Amino acid sequence: MEQFLIDNADHYNKLVAAYKPRPVKKASDDSGVGNPDIVVSTRIRPMLDEETAQGFPPGVFPRGSNIVDLHELRKAIRGTPSLNSFNFTVDHVFGPESTTSEIYNELVQPLVPWAWGGGVGTLFAYGQTGSGKTFTVSGLERHIAETLMSGSLEGDRKINVCIIELAGQLAFDLLNGRKQISILEDSFGTSQIAGALEHSVASLDSFLELINAAASLRHTAATQKNDTSSRSHAICRIRIENPSIPSAEDGMLYLVDLAGSEAARDRSAHDTARMKEAREINTSLSVLKDCIRGRAMVDADVQATGKSNKKAAYVPFRQSTLTKTLKHVFDPASARSCKTVVVACVNPCLADVDASKNTLRYAEMLRVVVPKAKTLEYNPDVPATWNNEQLRAWIDANSGNPPISSSLLAPTETAPQLLRLPIPTFLSRCLQTPGITPEQAQAFQTKFWKFHVDAQTSHRPTTNTKEDSDLGLDPEVLRQAKLNCSADPEPGSDVIPFMQRIRPGMVISYTAKDYFLGCNWQGRNYGMVLCPAEAVGDRVCDLMGVPVRKKKEEEGRRWLIAVITPAVLPGAYLVNVWKQVVVGEEQIGGEVLMEYDEATRFYYMTV
């Protein structure tokens, strides 16, 4: 077949020059638009010198910004060979002249501030062996490292890098001599890369050193196509910690250089072990496709209907080590805000068009067209129906005292768009309003989410506002709701001076005098008041060994409190009833309102 292509190269070139493409129906017609959070692109690499030297012409060409034309030369039973042409639609096409910098600027750069703000950004490079995946991912990794370390992004972050390799069911740490590691799911359902070293990076040079060290360790084996062919998936995970909002989840960037899918013409020369390896790679790519599509369909459903429908698609992320490792990119239950870019790398050589056709079909399948969102009728109880104006009115009325500026928090967003914002970005925007504390910001974020979740499950939100009685709610239900909140149930008690209002069950913020592992932290701490110090016996000491009752010569009032610590869920807290400390009035900052959530059995700040 290869000789046939070389012999007919001139004839083929004439057919391609005369080819008149049929116009392609636009994907964004009435039916819907491409999913902005999953961008599927194609990069056609240049012909390599050895391919041109052998006499092969190119078989894959970019057309405009989002169409790829692919030609085959068909043997005819009688007469001259004919051209068989296909076209594929993706979100962006990068031709042989495009540089990695162009791909970065156009597609990947937006993932960096997104992850910096607490979101999850993922890049996949997919394609046939030798199609340019490693070339593309390693170039993009360098650009990302430069942006992250350039100081151009707002605020301070801690950057942590871990680079692993997945080969079949096994996982290895590429920054620790290829030590074998495990991918485990912990009791909270979070995937953990157990045993891998995570390196904190402080400079561009140290970042690039890690990238280079991992690349040189990459498990490679010779194939007919590419001497340094990667037969494993490589995942570079960049975890971005925001020290100013410790309760928020870390931003994540995953850069995934997928193992090469095998071209049929190479298979004949491979032994059984290599064939098994190829089967495993193809299976994991197939699961990956189902996961990317499944997640996109779930998101599309939410965008179109305003509700999450678990049946909208099945996301089989547990079916392969690769997708298990990337669980929170795919798991609709993880509720993380994700943006994904796929670069389908294509080898243009006419001898390889069969494999290129598979790559492009795969790329097309990854695209999920989001049905044009119906304009949902405004419902004050359903945030998914709020436009920017309605959202801003709700923020103004519900964000506490002082109110959070709605124009700083949601300058243009609708409520569904604000719900998709990474939590740390939401909190940072709240903190731009003068006088807003991190607690108020966190409490308002939780309130907004709870309101949305309650609306989705068609329950009325549990509020304890004045209007509830006007709405005719059962007084017993109202009383129960109030018992789940630390606010003083006595109406009008807020006019009494704060120190005189302190009572058992009140939640306060305080500055610790001593630090104790897992309890008192530098900065602001929280505790639930148990009783005034005078209420306990002379010999009672707190967990630091400090006698609770004050000595006669000491001034000021003291209270015994139960320490409140952050729980595993973002924004959630635990009341540790047996971890008690004594605090003096000079240590107390003020009252903080907390609500108990029966579903998660954690406490959340409220406004």
Ligand SMILES: Nc1ncnc2c1ncn2[C@@H]1O[C@H](COP(=O)(O)OP(=O)(O)OP(=O)(O)O)[C@@H](O)[C@H]1O
């Ligand atoms: N855009 C490009 N411009 C110039 N050369 C390229 C480009 N893309 C790939 N190449 C070259 O093509 C060859 C194969 O590329 P690369 O190793 O990145 O392929 P791959 O898809 O990662 O293969 P494998 O899956 O086997 O690892 C390399 O020699 C690389 O330098």
